[in-house]
Amino acid sequence: MTGATLAALVAQFAPLAACAVVLLALRGRPRAAAATAVAGMAASFAASAWLVAVVAVPGRTLLAQAVFLPVDAAHNLAFGVLLDPLSTTMALVVSGVTLAVMAYSTGYMAGDPGYPRYYGFLALFGWAMQGLVLSANLLQTLAFWELVGLASFLLIGFWFDRPAPAAAARKAFIMTRVGDVGFLLGVLLLIRTLGLATIPDVIAASAPGGALAPRTVAIAAALLLMGVIGKSAQGPLFTWLPDAMEGPTPVSALLHSATMVAAGVYLVARLHPLFAAAPAVMHALLWLALVTALATATMAMVASDIKRVLAYSTISQLAYMLMGLAAGSAAAGYFHLVTHAGFKALLFLSAGIFIHHAHSNDMREISARRPWSQRAGVIGLVAGSAALAGVIPFAGYFSKEAILGALGAGASPLVVALAYLGAGLTAYYAFRMVFLTLGRREHTDAQTYGGTDAQGHSQTAGDRAMGVTVLVLAGLTLVLGYLGPWLAARLVPAEAGHGPFEFGWGALAALTLVAAGIGLAWYEFGRRGAAGIGFLERLPAVARFCGDNWYVDRLYRATVIRWAAALARAAHWNDRTIVDGTTDGVASGTVGGGRLLALVQSGNVQAYLTIAVLLLAALAYALGRVAVTP
Amino acid sequence: MNWLHWYLLVALLLFCIGLYGLLQRRSLIAMLISLELMLAAVSLNVVAITSLSGNSSSVGQVVALILIGVAAAEGAIALSLFVAIQREVQSINVEDLSELKG
Numbered sequence: 170m171t172g173a174t175l176a177a178l179v180a181q182f183a184p185l186a187a188c189a190v191v192l193l194a195l196r197g198r199p200r201a202a203a204a205t206a207v208a209g210m211a212a213s214f215a216a217s218a219w220l221v222a223v224v225a226v227p228g229r230t231l232l233a234q235a236v237f238l239p240v241d242a243a244h245n246l247a248f249g250v251l252l253d254p255l256s257t258t259m260a261l262v263v264s265g266v267t268l269a270v271m272a273y274s275t276g277y278m279a280g281d282p283g284y285p286r287y288y289g290f291l292a293l294f295g296w297a298m299q300g301l302v303l304s305a306n307l308l309q310t311l312a313f314w315e316l317v318g319l320a321s322f323l324l325i326g327f328w329f330d331r332p333a334p335a336a337a338a339r340k341a342f343i344m345t346r347v348g349d350v351g352f353l354l355g356v357l358l359l360i361r362t363l364g365l366a367t368i369p370d371v372i373a374a375s376a377p378g379g380a381l382a383p384r385t386v387a388i389a390a391a392l393l394l395m396g397v398i399g400k401s402a403q404g405p406l407f408t409w410l411p412d413a414m415e416g417p418t419p420v421s422a423l424l425h426s427a428t429m430v431a432a433g434v435y436l437v438a439r440l441h442p443l444f445a446a447a448p449a450v451m452h453a454l455l456w457l458a459l460v461t462a463l464a465t466a467t468m469a470m471v472a473s474d475i476k477r478v479l480a481y482s483t484i485s486q487l488a489y490m491l492m493g494l495a496a497g498s499a500a501a502g503y504f505h506l507v508t509h510a511g512f513k514a515l516l517f518l519s520a521g522i523f524i525h526h527a528h529s530n531d532m533r534e535i536s537a538r539r540p541w542s543q544r545a546g547v548i549g550l551v552a553g554s555a556a557l558a559g560v561i562p563f564a565g566y567f568s569k570e571a572i573l574g575a576l577g578a579g580a581s582p583l584v585v586a587l588a589y590l591g592a593g594l595t596a597y598y599a600f601r602m603v604f605l606t607l608g609r610r611e612h613t614d615a616q617t618y619g620g621t622d623a624q625g626h627s628q629t630a631g632d633r634a635m636g637v638t639v640l641v642l643a644g645l646t647l648v649l650g651y652l653g654p655w656l657a658a659r660l661v662p663a664e665a666g667h668g669p670f671e672f673g674w675g676a677l678a679a680l681t682l683v684a685a686g687i688g689l690a691w692y693e694f695g696r697r698g699a700a701g702i703g704f705l706e707r708l709p710a711v712a713r714f715c716g717d718n719w720y721v722d723r724l725y726r727a728t729v730i731r732w733a734a735a736l737a738r739a740a741h742w743n744d745r746t747i748v749d750g751t752t753d754g755v756a757s758g759t760v761g762g763g764r765l766l767a768l769v770q771s772g773n774v775q776a777y778l779t780i781a782v783l784l785l786a787a788l789a790y791a792l793g794r795v796a797v798t799p
Numbered sequence: 800m801n802w803l804h805w806y807l808l809v810a811l812l813l814f815c816i817g818l819y820g821l822l823q824r825r826s827l828i829a830m831l832i833s834l835e836l837m838l839a840a841v842s843l844n845v846v847a848i849t850s851l852s853g854n855s856s857s858v859g860q861v862v863a864l865i866l867i868g869v870a871a872a873e874g875a876i877a878l879s880l881f882v883a884i885q886r887e888v889q890s891i892n893v894e895d896l897s898e899l900k901g
Contacts, residue, residue, distance in 0.1 A: 772900025774893050775822050775830075782818065 173224055174233045176216040177250040180260055181299045183212035184267075188292035195285055202285035206292045207271050213299060214264035220257040227659050229253060232369060234305050243364040249305035251368055254659035255503065259302045259435055262507055266427035266514050267295040273518050273638040274419045276631025277525055287327060291423070294320035298428040302435065307356045307366035314352065314396070314432060318345050321429045325416040334415035344409040348399020355392030358385065368439065375443040383446070390447035393440065394454060401433030401487045404457045407465065408718050408725070410484055414476040418524055421476060422517030425483040426510040434490045434506050441499040455495035455580060459587055462488035464719055466594040470601065470705050471715045474530045475520045478602045482557060483513060485595060489572050492588060498575035500657035505568035507656065508649045512556035512565055515642035519549030522635055523606065532605040540607050545636030547607060552643040554603045558596035559683050567650035570676050571657075577675050592679050596686030601703060604694035608701075806847035813840035827881050827891040835870055842866045 187209025195202040224231060234249030271291055278287055297316035304310045319342075326338025359366040362381060363374055374380040381389070397403070402410035410430065414421055424430065437444055444451055462485045469481035486509050493502035523546050524530055527538040541547060556565035569592060576585050693703055706712045714720060771777075813836055820833030842863040849859025881891050888895060 770900055772897030774896070775825075779822055782822070 180216035184295035191289035199284040206288035217260040225254040251305040276635040324420040337412040337415040341409040345399040351395025387447040397433035418521035426514040458488040458491040469598040493572035501571035501575040508564035508568040516553035522546035549639035554599040558599040564650035593682035593686040596683040600690035
């Protein structure tokens, strides 16, 4: 076992060990539980950082696999680690964001009765995602893929005693499951053809002239994409993500940045050569992602709940990553995934500070309750929004530029134009959020916001942990953007020299659009005496349409859910009437028959004797006849 | 009609009386007596057939003696059971002994 493999095992299993210890032994001791989980995640983070330092070298790939259960000559179950620049950098991002969320949660979740359970689940989430990132073959990926789904189910429904989070958790689990059916079929298809579907084998086999026929590659890519669409909340399966806001805010930060939704995009980046070998599928993905990006941008433009705005922006940004990948640039899409992990975690954690302070998710209510007293939150929200919008020195600018550059190199002009439009809309809704949340500065100083509790507990250790985490992440958003060329050189050495990371007319156009978006947001929400109503909100029908997920949920309720409910009712009737009826009939028939036959038993010895004698006489008579006749 | 037939007729009569008593009387002791009558009929048959059918074997008499012995043993066991039943349920009327009624 080499040092790298050992480090990869530590990166995976330290969170699992922490999870087990917390859930089994430390349920009643919150501080010890938090410390254990943070220690496990910190070990994972350190191991990942070491891996990045050692393994993230251009063209380096380490594969260590151990057969766990041999099935036959060609097939067996194996578990292992695949270490290359992609997986190690992703592991670093995952463990880093999880660690930040854990540190932040010491303040945010303080006093919650489920505090130890929360940390146990966070560690479980960290383990599942690390396992997914480092997994060596697709079966292992599938297992961790489902574990990620389980962990997010548990965390979205963390406050399971309230109806809304419980319903949101179920919705997230079931909706992603729809896509996972395709994912499972895709993995099975590849395993059937390739035996053990080790990721480098799959990539090699999907190349032209490889072991897989082009048709098989296309089918497998389409099936795997179904899982990606469910997991990354794209296209028709996006509505679970806005509802997942019912979970605790740090969980949203984790879910939206480095885990769960990132899993889908990571998978596409991981198997990018396979997807690239199926151009038709990639083309479909490009359009699907484009429509998703624009549609969810309009939803973010009318939402009034700060977390919902962020949720829609996540879907939109994930769509941008997928567009970058679909346009053929693994580096651009993955780069955006990394920067997005940083600034989206930052945005959610800053929003969490305001929510913690104002006890409300509504942006207008937050703005009425002295948001400016939360310095770290203000810095985080502005920096994060600038990164989300793509303002120039922040991380989001560089990665979005890379994606737009990749699109400009490979996609049709219409796609490019719509993608630029989306970038402008992103800037608009990001700064609409900023102005709505922080806008009423002039009122707040005069306003006497009820009670002193806001100031009373504003300087606890927990609040400091939240503030420090946010400030660290805010600093990162300024730095992460410059990692682009470094990442590209390691991920796709051939791609590094040209294209996506240059400054040209495209960047200028994007910056102009971003400025226009921010200007519009300022005009409508930010300036003194602004109406505070966006241009979409002026049309009630449009506002309702966009505010209700484009009626996608209604469509599901009217079709799929109704059909499923009808099927369930029919199955229930069948179960009650036919299956249960048969069993009950057999049972009651047996009882009734027994009662009837019991009447024969009079309990009178002489009655039995009479019958016995008569039967003997009959037997004697019959035997006598037989003896006589021959 | 030789002697054998008369013996067999008497035995048949004894057997039928015993059977009637067994089925009709409700007292266990009376039923036991009826059973003894039926056994006696069988013994009579055996002795009569072996000694009057021509061959001078004494097998029939031996069998009859064994039957008498068996009947005595059976009577002893049955009577002791009746005593036990009487102690348990204060009755030896078979109509009271119908616990196996379904």
